Amino acid sequence: MxxxxxxxxxxxxxxxxxxxxxxxxxxxxSRNEMCVCEMMAVLNLDQSHISRHxxxxxxxxxxxxxxxxTKIYYTLKNKDIVKIIDEVKKIVGE
Amino acid sequence: MxxxxxxxxxxxxxxxxxxxxxxxxxxxxSRNEMCVCEMMAVLNLDQSHISRHxxxxxxxxxxxxxxxxTKIYYTLKNKDIVKIIDEVKKIVGE
DNA sequence: TGACTTTATTCGAAAAAACGAATATAATTA
DNA sequence: TAATTATATTCGTTTTTTCGAATAAAGTCA
Numbered sequence: 177m178x179x180x181x182x183x184x185x186x187x188x189x190x191x192x193x194x195x196x197x198x199x200x201x202x203x204x205x206s207r208n209e210m211c212v213c214e215m216m217a218v219l220n221l222d223q224s225h226i227s228r229h230x231x232x233x234x235x236x237x238x239x240x241x242x243x244x245x246t247k248i249y250y251t252l253k254n255k256d257i258v259k260i261i262d263e264v265k266k267i268v269g270e
Numbered sequence: 271m272x273x274x275x276x277x278x279x280x281x282x283x284x285x286x287x288x289x290x291x292x293x294x295x296x297x298x299x300s301r302n303e304m305c306v307c308e309m310m311a312v313l314n315l316d317q318s319h320i321s322r323h324x325x326x327x328x329x330x331x332x333x334x335x336x337x338x339x340t341k342i343y344y345t346l347k348n349k350d351i352v353k354i355i356d357e358v359k360k361i362v363g364e
Numbered sequence: 365t366g367a368c369t370t371t372a373t374t375c376g377a378a379a380a381a382a383c384g385a386a387t388a389t390a391a392t393t394a
Numbered sequence: 395t396a397a398t399t400a401t402a403t404t405c406g407t408t409t410t411t412t413c414g415a416a417t418a419a420a421g422t423c424a
Binding site: 227 | 368369370371373
């Protein structure tokens, strides 16, 4: 049995936050749910770029998705993460 | 001129937090200043492992060092980071 | 069913991070 | 000055992450 340590999990979570595109996606989702095609338009990035980063966020339990027709809408599972990002932005912005 | 974007800086900061050893070092320093040899003993890791992770933390402005004789003591530059780590530990621990 | 839309996944290559081992540096002390 | 202690840095390698491009899958609609 492989037990994953709390420090490993915490480090993994920080790693999920360690890409500018993923941070931007989280901020977008903090305001509205959004489908991939809308993120592409707002962030001006291609589909596979967005989609791959969403995969990381999904794998870390940060976002969840729900399909509506051909579109898939994403939302944040827990909005606490937005406050954490704001705190770090404040630290690095000083 | 290369301007580094706030999102890039924020992502870099999260990357600095994305290793279990670095998180442990930050927690140790949240209680006391500490030299490398003490960290080696407490964390049971070898010198170059600790030292290299301290280099990452230094490069990101998370710790600062001051020499006393042959020893170099490290402290946190900003304790806000400890609260951020606690929040993430709480999220991933649920 | 076939074309179309939207999104996910895979592939191969490039870049970055991490590691163990070795070496270098800086202060101290004999 | 030589040996010692404490720490930083470098080297070569392995592992992980990222990326662009291509392909696959799932739903819709004519």
